[in-house]
Amino acid sequence: MANESALPETDPMLVFEGVTKEFPATHKGENGFKALNGVDYTVPRGTITGIIGRSGAGKSTLVRLVNGLEKPTNGRVLVDGTDVTKLSGGSLRTLRRSVGMIFQHFNLLSSRTVFDNVAMPLEIAGMPAKAIKAKIEPLIDMVGLSDKLDRYPAELSGGQKQRVGIARALATDPKLLLSDEATSALDPETTQHILDLLKTINRELGLTVLLITHEMEVVKTATSRVAVMDGGKIVESGRTFDVFLRPQHATTQTLLASMPGTGLPDWIKRKVKDSPAPGDDALVRLTFFGDTADQPLVARLTKELGLDVRIMSGTVDEIAGDPFGNLVIAYSAEPGVMEQARAFFAKTGLVAEEVGYVD
Incomplete structure (x- = not known):
């Protein structure tokens, strides 16, 4: 892939345009809840971009709009130029195959082996067994689990389960990979291994990665660009280095102050x-x-x-x-x-x- 610094800012993979998301009240007499409030943001192609904020800032709602799991109340979400908000049925299923997703809690099927968990999206798509084998085995090797093909999730560590989740997300050759708090349940050493793997995937496959996290350490380690969310809005964004060097918003400053070595002892x-x-x-x-x-x-x-x-x-x-x-x-x-x-x-x-x- 091209060096990221050479990629033009005008080559977007993902665009949020004036995105608002309101949820109705669940009980009579209550007010509805506005999870997103006028979000405008662009994720350049080929980057690893972080979306960070405290719990309730709107991060997970934002990512669910990307693959059509939620529809915005107002605004548009464009994936490689396609307006997700206008898709339904078969066209939405096609879009979802181009957007891989890895989760905090892995979402593996306990009754299926590593191979079968990774192969599942291709089985659903009707790919022949021989073609599935040729596709899946290199992916499992890429994530370092070639000796675990026939193991079940209960036999794997947390980091190994997440590697299975990453391989499964890559099975459909996505152009965009979403990571929703994918390292939150892992210890620091395992987190570092997973982030190194995502950087390798980004570099070798040219895959755009969007990391949703509440951990500044994850942003610092893995991303080249970051957007900070608070109250359903993006309150600060830019190159990760620039945001860390001169944080402008109080939320960013607070998040940075929680990192070891950044605040006063x-x-x-x-x-x-x-x-x-x-x-x-x-x-x-x-x-x-x-x-x-x-x-x-x-x-x-x-x-x-x-x-x-x-x-x-x-x-x-x-x-x-x-x-x-x-x-x-x-x-x-x-x-x-x-x-x-x-x-x-x-x-x-x-x-x-x-x-x-x-x-």
């Missing part, structure tokens, strides 16, 4: 003051990325300005494959020193946020 929080007393230090969070990621800039800060700099906490990581780091430092809060430090940060390209003062 508790022992520092207890000491932070809003205004300095004589002799206090300024507490500053530095963000390293791009050309600044591997430069000894704190050492330069200490040397050029003659500062005594205390390192309070820090992490080094990557986002969507790009290096990224956070470092919290403390130095004299004297106004002259603060101005010199700000000039240094501006000159070197460091993102610096003054977060308070400490003794």
Whole structure:
């Protein structure tokens, strides 16, 4: 497939246009519920895009519109140019074969083997047994389960069950793969293996992947683009790296603060003051990325300005494959020193946020 950065933004795989979804009241006297409220968003072809938000933000409702499991109250949903909202019967079944789906709880049939679970969509479509075998065995090998063809779901781990679900979703040669909280029931190590598999599928098959999740760690690890949902709306979106680097909306900031290494450690929080007393230090969070990621800039800060700099906490990581780091430092809060430090940060390209003062 083409390198994602070379893919034009005007080549959409999935488009939401003014999408609203209202559910009627279930009991007399109650008001209905608006799950989605004017969603406009485009998923470019060939990307792994994340939709993230808290429970109740509207993520799962949004994804159910893509394969026609729900119809929007207003607006359109386009999959590769086809308006899903206008489809029914055979045309809708054809569309669903082009949209693979993997689920949080696997949805495997306990009475069928790994092979038979993966083969089920093709059996339903009436494909001959010999053609099914030729199609399914390479898929099972791709997800690393070629030695489990004849095993039943009860004999598999959670990660292996999810791999079966992924192979089944690929059986109909979809152009779009939907993942609805597919890693939420898995431990961190298994989650990483599943995300690595999805990245391999995206790279080798050129498959567009839409990840629905409430976990920022999943977004950080697997996606190149992200949209943040809150209250049935998309409140922020962009390249994953840009959103992580400079989150604009309060919901995004809160979600990011829950990730290890992004917020202040508790022992520092207890000491932070809003205004300095004589002799206090300024507490500053530095963000390293791009050309600044591997430069000894704190050492330069200490040397050029003659500062005594205390390192309070820090992490080094990557986002969507790009290096990224956070470092919290403390130095004299004297106004002259603060101005010199700000000039240094501006000159070197460091993102610096003054977060308070400490003794």
